[in-house]
Amino acid sequence: MPVIHNLWAVIPAxxxxxxxxxxxxxxxxxxLHDLTGSGRSLLQETVDRLTPLVEDRxxxxxxxxxxxxVIAQLSAxxxxxxxxxxxxxxxxxxxxxxxxxxxxxDPDAVMxxxxxxxxxxxxxxxxxxxxxxxxxxxxxxxVTLGIEPTHPSTAFGYIRMGEPLAEHPGAHAVPGxxxxxxxxxxxxxxxxxxxxxxxxxxxxxxxxxLDLLAQWHPDFADQLRQIAADPSLLEDxxxxxxxxxxxxxxxxxxxxxxxxxxxxxxxxxxxxGDFDSLSHLLEADLGHLTVLGxxxxxxxxxxxxxxxxxxxxxxxxVGLDDIVVVDTPDALxxxxxxxxxxxxxxxxxxxxxxRADLT
Amino acid sequence: MPVIHNLWAVIPAxxxxxxxxxxxxxxxxxxLHDLTGSGRSLLQETVDRLTPLVEDRxxxxxxxxxxxxVIAQLSAxxxxxxxxxxxxxxxxxxxxxxxxxxxxxDPDAVMxxxxxxxxxxxxxxxxxxxxxxxxxxxxxxxVTLGIEPTHPSTAFGYIRMGEPLAEHPGAHAVPGxxxxxxxxxxxxxxxxxxxxxxxxxxxxxxxxxLDLLAQWHPDFADQLRQIAADPSLLEDxxxxxxxxxxxxxxxxxxxxxxxxxxxxxxxxxxxxGDFDSLSHLLEADLGHLTVLGxxxxxxxxxxxxxxxxxxxxxxxxVGLDDIVVVDTPDALxxxxxxxxxxxxxxxxxxxxxxRADLT
Numbered sequence: 001m002p003v004i005h006n007l008w009a010v011i012p013a014x015x016x017x018x019x020x021x022x023x024x025x026x027x028x029x030x031x032l033h034d035l036t037g038s039g040r041s042l043l044q045e046t047v048d049r050l051t052p053l054v055e056d057r058x059x060x061x062x063x064x065x066x067x068x069x070v071i072a073q074l075s076a077x078x079x080x081x082x083x084x085x086x087x088x089x090x091x092x093x094x095x096x097x098x099x100x101x102x103x104x105x106d107p108d109a110v111m112x113x114x115x116x117x118x119x120x121x122x123x124x125x126x127x128x129x130x131x132x133x134x135x136x137x138x139x140x141x142x143v144t145l146g147i148e149p150t151h152p153s154t155a156f157g158y159i160r161m162g163e164p165l166a167e168h169p170g171a172h173a174v175p176g177x178x179x180x181x182x183x184x185x186x187x188x189x190x191x192x193x194x195x196x197x198x199x200x201x202x203x204x205x206x207x208x209x210l211d212l213l214a215q216w217h218p219d220f221a222d223q224l225r226q227i228a229a230d231p232s233l234l235e236d237x238x239x240x241x242x243x244x245x246x247x248x249x250x251x252x253x254x255x256x257x258x259x260x261x262x263x264x265x266x267x268x269x270x271x272x273g274d275f276d277s278l279s280h281l282l283e284a285d286l287g288h289l290t291v292l293g294x295x296x297x298x299x300x301x302x303x304x305x306x307x308x309x310x311x312x313x314x315x316x317x318v319g320l321d322d323i324v325v326v327d328t329p330d331a332l333x334x335x336x337x338x339x340x341x342x343x344x345x346x347x348x349x350x351x352x353x354x355r356a357d358l359t
Numbered sequence: 360m361p362v363i364h365n366l367w368a369v370i371p372a373x374x375x376x377x378x379x380x381x382x383x384x385x386x387x388x389x390x391l392h393d394l395t396g397s398g399r400s401l402l403q404e405t406v407d408r409l410t411p412l413v414e415d416r417x418x419x420x421x422x423x424x425x426x427x428x429v430i431a432q433l434s435a436x437x438x439x440x441x442x443x444x445x446x447x448x449x450x451x452x453x454x455x456x457x458x459x460x461x462x463x464x465d466p467d468a469v470m471x472x473x474x475x476x477x478x479x480x481x482x483x484x485x486x487x488x489x490x491x492x493x494x495x496x497x498x499x500x501x502v503t504l505g506i507e508p509t510h511p512s513t514a515f516g517y518i519r520m521g522e523p524l525a526e527h528p529g530a531h532a533v534p535g536x537x538x539x540x541x542x543x544x545x546x547x548x549x550x551x552x553x554x555x556x557x558x559x560x561x562x563x564x565x566x567x568x569l570d571l572l573a574q575w576h577p578d579f580a581d582q583l584r585q586i587a588a589d590p591s592l593l594e595d596x597x598x599x600x601x602x603x604x605x606x607x608x609x610x611x612x613x614x615x616x617x618x619x620x621x622x623x624x625x626x627x628x629x630x631x632g633d634f635d636s637l638s639h640l641l642e643a644d645l646g647h648l649t650v651l652g653x654x655x656x657x658x659x660x661x662x663x664x665x666x667x668x669x670x671x672x673x674x675x676x677v678g679l680d681d682i683v684v685v686d687t688p689d690a691l692x693x694x695x696x697x698x699x700x701x702x703x704x705x706x707x708x709x710x711x712x713x714r715a716d717l718t
Contacts, residue, residue, distance in 0.1 A: 022673075299712075301704050314381075314690040314717055316705040319698030320682075325691070331673040332686060334693055339678030345660050346675040358673055 001052045001127040004134050006108050007203075009050040010098035013043055013062040013070060013116035014088055018347040018359070019274040019340065022331035023308055026359055031116035032069055035272055037282065037292055042272075043116040044073055049123045050114065053130055059101065060116070061085060061094040086238045091200070092220070092249040093241045096213060099206035100228035110134045112203040113246075119281060121268025129265040132170045133203035136261050139167065142212060142254050143203040144174065146196025146262040147269045152186035155273050155341075157198040157247070159262050174260040177252050196262060199269055202246065212250050212259060217242065220249070274340035275324045279306040289317060305337060331358050360411045360486040363493050365467045366562075368409040369457035372402055372421040372429060372475035373447055377706040377718070378633040378699065381690035382667055385718055390475035391428055394631055396641065396651055401631075402475040403432055408482045409473065412489055418460065419475070420444060420453040445597045450559070451579070451608040452600045455572060458565035459587035469493045471562040472605075478640060480627025488624040491529045492562035495620050498526065501571060501613050502562040503533065505555025505621040506628045511545035514632050516557040516606070518621050533619040536611050555621060558628055561605065571609050571618060576601065579608070633699035634683045638665040648676060664696060690717050 017030035024030040031043040038045065047058065060082045062070050067084040074082070083101075085094060095113045102109045112130055120126045133143040146159045157180055162173035177198060181189065189195035202209075214221035220242055227233050242249070254260050272278050282290045289300035293309035299316040300307075305323035307315055315327055324340060326333040335343060347359045376389035383389040390402040397404065406417065419441045421429045426443040433441070442460075444453060454472045461468045471489055479485045492502040505518045516539055521532035536557060540548065548554035561568075573580035579601055586592050601608070613619050631637050641649045648659035652668035658675040659666075664682035666674055674686055683699060685692040694702060706718045 022675075299705050299708055301701060301708075302698075313688075314709070314714065316381075316690070316692050316694075316702075318692070318694035318701050318705060320693065320695055323679075323693065325693050327691060329672075331675070332684075332691070333675050333677070334679065334682065334684050335675075335677035336679055339661075342660060342677050343675075346658050346677060349658055349660075350673070355673070 001124065002131075003055055004053045004110075004131055006057075006106060006110055007054050007130070007134050008057040008059065008098075008102050008106070008109050008111045009047075009054045010095055010102075010111050010113045011043075011046060011050075011058065011060045011116050012091055012094040012113065013060055013066065014085070014094065015117065016359075017117065018344045020272070020278070021343055021347045021359060022328045022333055023310070023326055026356075027065070028069075029066065029117070030272070032066070032073065035278060035281075035292065036119060041073055042119065043070065046114060046116050046118070047074055047077070049120055049126060050112075053127055056081075059083060059098045061098055062116075063088060086235055089238065089241050090243045091246045092213070092244045093224075093238070095202070095246050096210065096220070096224045097227065099204075099209045100224040103206040103210060103225070104228050107207075109206055110137045110203060111206050111209075112201065114201055115199075115271070117272065118199065119268075119270045119272055121270075122266075125265065125267035129263050129267060130203065132168070133263045136165065136168045136171045136263065137203045137205055137208075140205060140208050140259075141165075141171075141261040142208060142251065142259055143171065143261045143263060144251065145199060145201040145203070145265045146172075147199050148264060148266040149186075149190050149195065149197055152183060152190045153197065154180055154183055154186050156180060156271075158186075158189055158195040159198050161194045161196055161262055161264065165261055168261070171261045171263045173258065174255045174262045176255050177247065196264060197269075198247070199271065200247065202251070209250065212254050215257075216253050217244075217249055274343065275306055275326065275335070276337040276340035279322075279324065279337055282306065360483065361490075362414055363412045363469075363490055365416075365465060365469055366413050366489070366493050367416040367418060367457075367461055367465075367468050367470045368406075368413045369454055369461075369470050369472045370402075370405060370409075370417065370419045370475050371450055371453040371472065372419055372425065373444070373453065374476065375718075376476065377703040379631070379637070380702055380706045380718060381687045381692055382669070382685055385715075386424070387428075388425065388476070389631070391425070391432065394637060394640075394651065395478060400432055401478065402429065405473060405475050405477070406433055406436070408479055408485060409471075412486055413471075415440075418442060418457045420457055421475075422447060445594055448597065448600050449602045450605045451572070451603045452583075452597070454561070454605050455569065455579070455583045456586065458563075458568045459583040462565040462569060462584070463587050466566070468565055469496045469562060470565050470568075471560065473560055474558075474630070476631065477558065478627075478629045478631055480629075481625075484624065484626035488622050488626060489562065491527070492622045495524065495527045495530045495622065496562045496564055496567075499564060499567050499618075500524075500530075500620040501567060501610065501618055502530065502620045502622060503610065504558060504560040504562070504624045505531075506558050507623060507625040508545075508549050508554065508556055511542060511549045512556065513539055513542055513545050515539060515630075517545075517548055517554040518557050520553045520555055520621055520623065524620055527620070530620045530622045532617070533614045533621045535614050536606065555623060556628075557606070558630065559606065561610070568609065571613050574616075575612050576603075576608055633702065634665055634685070634694070635696040635699040638681075638683065638696055641665065648682075
């Protein structure tokens with residue numbers, strides 16, 4: 001896979017992933033974990049996937065509490081490439097900070113933002129899609145990668161795909177984004193064939209992103225550029241930045257303004273939003289238990305689903321289908337694949353009960 | 360409740376209870392555990408229940424590996440009342456040994472054999488039934504307690520109840536015993552009203568039991584009497600005793616010979632054969648999780664069933680009905696109430712896998 005000239009990868013590494021509790025915790029979030037049994041964390045896999053495209057042109061933006069762990073996991077990276085947010089302020093601030101720094105560093109840069117906790121099972125397809133997106137982005141589009149839906153998911157927002165771009169037949173105009181739909185609407189989208197999942201992956205020239213931001217949030221863009229000009233301002237200015245997702249701050253209004261393009265992508269993408277999607281991702285053998293961790297500890301009798309074996313104890317499951325068992329040293333979760341989204345309720349209850357230490 | 364003159368309680372304390380794995384193990388069997396949340400083990404509750412009837416007239420027969428634990432739990436008992444079988448040889452040998460010792464010690468004794476791992480929720484009803492049974496036993500009957508069936512169980516054998524005894528209207532003749540039936544047959548038994556569950560509780564004069572045994576197994580009865588006369592023979596003779604249940608060795612042929620009586624009993628009896636019956640026993644609040652152990656550790660969301668909390672970890676269950684979760688330091692079980700009987704398959708597999716240490 002050829003290197004993509006001047007492409008920088010900006011990797012926001014944040015989000016506790018409460019639906020993957022007790023595996024993922026605020027103190028040890030999802031991206032630091034090996035969730036695929038590969039021996040590499042999701043963050044490491046993200047960097048591995050991008051290295052052939054960007055060589056060492058990375059900026060990782062993470063929370064202050066996680067900076068040391070991120071640097072330890074990415075030992076091949078220059079530690080100055082790992083930026084610490086003083087506090088979590090959503091994706092516009094994190095990715096915008098990367099854009100502002102890159103705008104000063106390399107006027108020809110194209111940046112791609114790729115979350116640290118997603119999975120892509122076809123890295124070649126990913127590389128090809130990013131290459132096309134970077135070409136489109138050089139023509140000053142805000143380019144999003146549009147994941148081909150494999151089922152009528154209600155967990156993702158959708159990208160409406162318009163006409164192909166005249167100069168870039170691999171890309172399409174985006175007339176608009178739509179929020180997470182109902183099942184009925186998701187099924188219509190799937191049938192229509194002109195909707196793509198919004199995975200929050202954007203490829204764009206840093207100046208284009210900041211200029212677009214300046215159209216709707218001029219102070220925000222100014223503040224980011226001030227921090228980039230004088231990083232000593234970070235601590236003071238950061239807490240005053242708006243807490244808003246890049247999608248709402250820029251992508252949605254830019255789509256209405258005809259500035260957004262999408263490159264359709266089929267590359268085995270998943271954001272591992274809950275234990276159901278993790279089961280789906282790992283499932284080798286339908287009708288059996290899938291094990292993440294030490295398989296030799298697990299004894300299944302007439303059972304299917306997912307077991308996360310994290311303590312070395314023997315785990316036996318008898319007569320349960322689509323079960324989810326997550327065994328960690330201080331907390332145990334038992335649920336079903338169907339109810340996997342409701343795991344966040346446990347996290348809420350633990351916090352309400354004064355047991356935030358476990359979340 | 361008045362003391363019953365000359366009544367001795369013989370308590371066979373054996374059986375690993377593989378269907379209650381991983382709570383009950385070969386090294387730490389069911390009767391040593393507090394399964395009711397009372398703070399007392401099943402063995403201790405058995406002794407507590409009998410003490411008003413027999414005062415200190417106990418003989419506990421247990422396996423050599425458990426003798427120390429039994430003595431420790433029954434600190435009010437003279438340690439010489441706790442006999443150790445050199446090896447497990449089924450109930451006829453264990454109870455027969457008690458009978459042979461008592462026959463020499465007290466010619467007027469009546470003995471009752473009561474397993475160490477059963478539950479009785481109405482001890483007053485139990486006491487009254489035993490009192491009647493002892494009176495009948497003094498007239499040289501082999502008396503069994505016949506538990507009124509509360510549902511068409513296929514887990515127990517049944518006692519056929521014949522005519523009331525002329526001299527003891529509270530007791531009935533037993534024309535025969537029947538093995539564990541099919542569901543259909545169990546339903547017929549329930550409807551007929553003349554069948555009782557066989558809980559393996561017998562009340563009998565020791566000499567009567569041994570003389571009955573001598574009718575069908577003369578050598579066996581001789582050997583037991585030899586051991587009682589010279590306890591130093593125990594180690595050598597014990598391994599040569601037949602491995603047979605008291606029901607088969609004596610009760611069934613004695614019923615055919617017209618020597619068995621039954622006292623009907625409704626006293627909240629359960630043998631806690633698996634986690635389903637344990638759930639049923641503990642169930643305070645239908646539609647919620649029942650917890651044995653530290654309830655403050657358990658977070659249930661839309662769930663019902665049983666959680667055994669044995670490690671201090673947080674255990675959360677989300678969206679599962681009639682679930683069974685048993686959390687112990689070295690082994691975790693997740694199953695359903697419906698499949699509770701199949702837990703023994705896990706134990707078999709662990710033994711086959713060379714992990715008998717966990718069973």
